[in-house]
Amino acid sequence: MECSICVHTEKTKKIIDGICVDCLTYKKYPIDFNKLKKEVENILQQLKNKKYSCILAFSGGKDSSVALKILVEDFNIKPLCVLVDNNYLSDIAIENAKNLARYYNLDLLILNRDFTEIFNEVIKKGESPCRRCSRLIMREVWRIAKMLNIKYIITGHEIPFGHSVIREMKEGIKMIRLLSPYKLTEEDKYNILKNLPFKKPNLYGYTTNCLVLGVALERFYEKYGFSFEIDRIATLVRLGLLDKNKAKEYLKKPEVPEELKEELRRRGLKI
Ligand SMILES: [Zn+2]
Numbered sequence: 249m250e251c252s253i254c255v256h257t258e259k260t261k262k263i264i265d266g267i268c269v270d271c272l273t274y275k276k277y278p279i280d281f282n283k284l285k286k287e288v289e290n291i292l293q294q295l296k297n298k299k300y301s302c303i304l305a306f307s308g309g310k311d312s313s314v315a316l317k318i319l320v321e322d323f324n325i326k327p328l329c330v331l332v333d334n335n336y337l338s339d340i341a342i343e344n345a346k347n348l349a350r351y352y353n354l355d356l357l358i359l360n361r362d363f364t365e366i367f368n369e370v371i372k373k374g375e376s377p378c379r380r381c382s383r384l385i386m387r388e389v390w391r392i393a394k395m396l397n398i399k400y401i402i403t404g405h406e407i408p409f410g411h412s413v414i415r416e417m418k419e420g421i422k423m424i425r426l427l428s429p430y431k432l433t434e435e436d437k438y439n440i441l442k443n444l445p446f447k448k449p450n451l452y453g454y455t456t457n458c459l460v461l462g463v464a465l466e467r468f469y470e471k472y473g474f475s476f477e478i479d480r481i482a483t484l485v486r487l488g489l490l491d492k493n494k495a496k497e498y499l500k501k502p503e504v505p506e507e508l509k510e511e512l513r514r515r516g517l518k519i
Pocket of ligand 1: 252254255268269270271272
């Protein structure tokens with residue numbers, strides 16, 4: 249049985265009278281998107297017209313690229329763009345980051361890190377690498393913020409922290425999920441990026457920057473029979489940001505071509 253609202257099935261979530269428990273909770277406590285928008289706008293107003301008033305955690309993927317456009321064009325904010333290259337970003341994503349930073353005449357700081365060991369460990373166990381990877385990336389970005397005394401880190405995440413766009417990090421630094429009030433669909437995002445120097449890479453899973461996701465999904469699928477992205481993708485469907493059919497495409501087991509696997513092996517992945 250499948251949830252009538254999102255894409256959870258009995259295999260991935262408890263379903264009561266045709267609706268999964270996550271959707272039931274959401275019906276009871278829906279997100280006030282106007283409130284989120286006010287929250288974001290109040291913060292961004294303070295960051296205007298000052299150089300480096302915030303950091304953009306930039307990956308060169310579609311979400312952080314849309315966030316950059318909103319910051320610069322709608323709010324006249326000039327962030328310091330920080331990209332953590334974990335050795336497994338698509339070359340196109342890195343090019344996007346460089347081209348967009350140049351287009352807007354912004355500084356882009358690229359930190360070279362190597363997550364090979366972590367990815368090998370996680371993929372071997374058939375687990376999702378996403379949480380650990382994003383936590384490590386945010387730690388690096390936080391360090392830069394701390395070093396430069398910048399209080400706000402903007403990200404391109406589209407799902408808020410519960411009912412707020414803000415998460416308090418250590419030492420008074422705040423993380424802002426900029427896209428969460430805007431309810432943008434995938435199509436909206438590509439429209440926003442249409443006239444900008446942004447290219448869409450051909451990747452596996454719901455990503456426009458990560459080379460590892462496809463193989464990690466493959467392994468997880470073999471072990472558990474479903475995608476570890478189910479909660480995130482079900483949330484996007486619940487919030488109206490992704491249609492069910494597209495969501496189901498993303499939830500299928502990806503067929504990662506040998507060519508990409510070769511590339512990943514060259515970079516150090518034991519797959
Ligand atoms: Zn549901």
